[in-house]
Amino acid sequence: MEKIPTLSYIRPFVSTRNACKLCSPLGACIAIKGIEGCVPVIHGSQGCATYIRRYMISHYKEPVDIASSNFSEETTIFGGEANLKIALTNVTNQYQPMAIGIATTCLSETIGEDVASQLSHIRNDNTNSNLPSLFTVSTPSYQGTHMDGFHATVLEVVKNFAKKLPSADKINLFPGFVSPADIRHLKEILIDFDLKTTILPDYSDTLDNPVWDQYYRVPKGGTPISELEKMGEAYASIELGVFTAVKQGGQNGGTEVSGASWLESEHSVKNHQCLLPIGMSNSDTLFDILSKISGKDIPVKYKMQRGRLLDSYADGHKYIFGKKAVVYGEEDLVLGLCSFLDEIGVEVVLAASGANSGKLQKEIIKHCPEHGKTIKVISDSDFEQINEACNTIKPDFLIGNSKGNYIAGNFNVPLIRVGFPIHDRIGGQRITLLGYQGTQELFDKVVNAMIEYKQNNSPIGYKYM
Secondary structure: OOOOOOOOOOOOOOOOOOEOOOOHHHHHHHHHOOEOOEEEEEEOOHHHHHHHHHHHHHHHOOOOOOEEOOOOHHHHHHOOHHHHHHHHHHHHHHHOOOEEEEEEOHHHHHOOOOHHHHHHHHHOOHHHOOOOEEEEEOOOHHHOOHHHHHHHHHHHHHHHHOOOOOOOOOEEEEOOOOOHHHHHHHHHHHHHOOOOEEEOOOOOOOOOOOOOOOOOOOOOOOEOHHHHOOHHHOOEEEEEOOOOOEEEOOOOOOEEEOHHHHHHHHHOOEEEEEOOOOOHHHHHHHHHHHHHHHOOOOOHHHHHHHHHHHHHHHHHHHHHOOOEEEEEOOHHHHHHHHHHHHHOOOEEEEEEOOOOOOOHHHHHHHHOOOOHHHOEEEOOOEHHHHHHHHHHHOOOEEEEOHHHHHHHHHHOOOEEEOOOOOOOOOOHHHOOOOHHHHHHHHHHHHHHHHHHHHHHHOOOOOOOO
């Protein structure tokens, strides 16, 4: 009898993907939390909402409620409109929100859910006449990263709420995906320029609360809906970041639009776009824009901050010049960090992002005049790619979120934690990177990390400086 060959030689499939990105509806939920009285609903399975809630709670150290339409096997076959209707009714009754933002998932998008049409049906149902303002955003994770979900939500909020109104003496600020502390710092700067501003999104309080004397199901804070309605009357917008646009009109052809660019085209609100103001040069650009649109000189307070930052550059230069860094995270954060490091004499040897806009390399060359052309850029990357690259490039430190900690450990180099998520330290929501003040804090961290590393790994090190 002929022996049947076994297949034991076939290597079983093992997933090794550890993506340098997060899911699209997670980014949507963070943006939704920046709207006053707004509750996010995930149109999909319960597991998606649980994952998002867990990630946000671990980083922001705040209670975060994410509702779900709770898909089942039956819902997947016959559609989720009935579940969505129940979810919206329950959220309305329990939370009494001012608005509800519905973010789709891979599951609901794959079966072809038309959520906009479903919301129209639900609004027309007399039994749901007490529903708050509703809006939806398409956020399947197979189509992008958490940043695509974040920016798509900002765009949909503007399109849903902004009204055509006469021009008024105010501006809009689109800060991008930055920390609550950075949003508070930007508010302070805008007040000092005497600029009346609508910020979208504003989760500076909702995701970084003080101690409560009672529990609030919907945290106080966020951009008021009344202010969202007036965004079309502003005379200018400031948009931080150059990777803020999302695809509209289908994958083939179509256009890329952001919340600020949509206001410019539909309401003639002039958009002033710049990089995240990380580093002196990028901060100079922001302050010049603020001075121009406000008609006021830069306050002495910020001139002093700039002067102290420049002085610290001179003080710390000898400890960091020529060091090699690996940078990873969202594209706008990576670009801002690379520009800053290039400015202070650090050689960025690898810039990695889970996103894949196709523009990161070009922008890095443009904004990193010293080393831009030699920086290795990896888009659509995962952490194992970064880990493998470090075998060759031998960095002196890494800068990015906490998910790269094991890489820093593998090569015994410091990790300077910035961005999202930071799950293994406290205070991720209070890290300031923007403006002269944020740059000062970041510069001190970089220099001190290098000094500490030498102290811990050299028989001599530093006793005093």
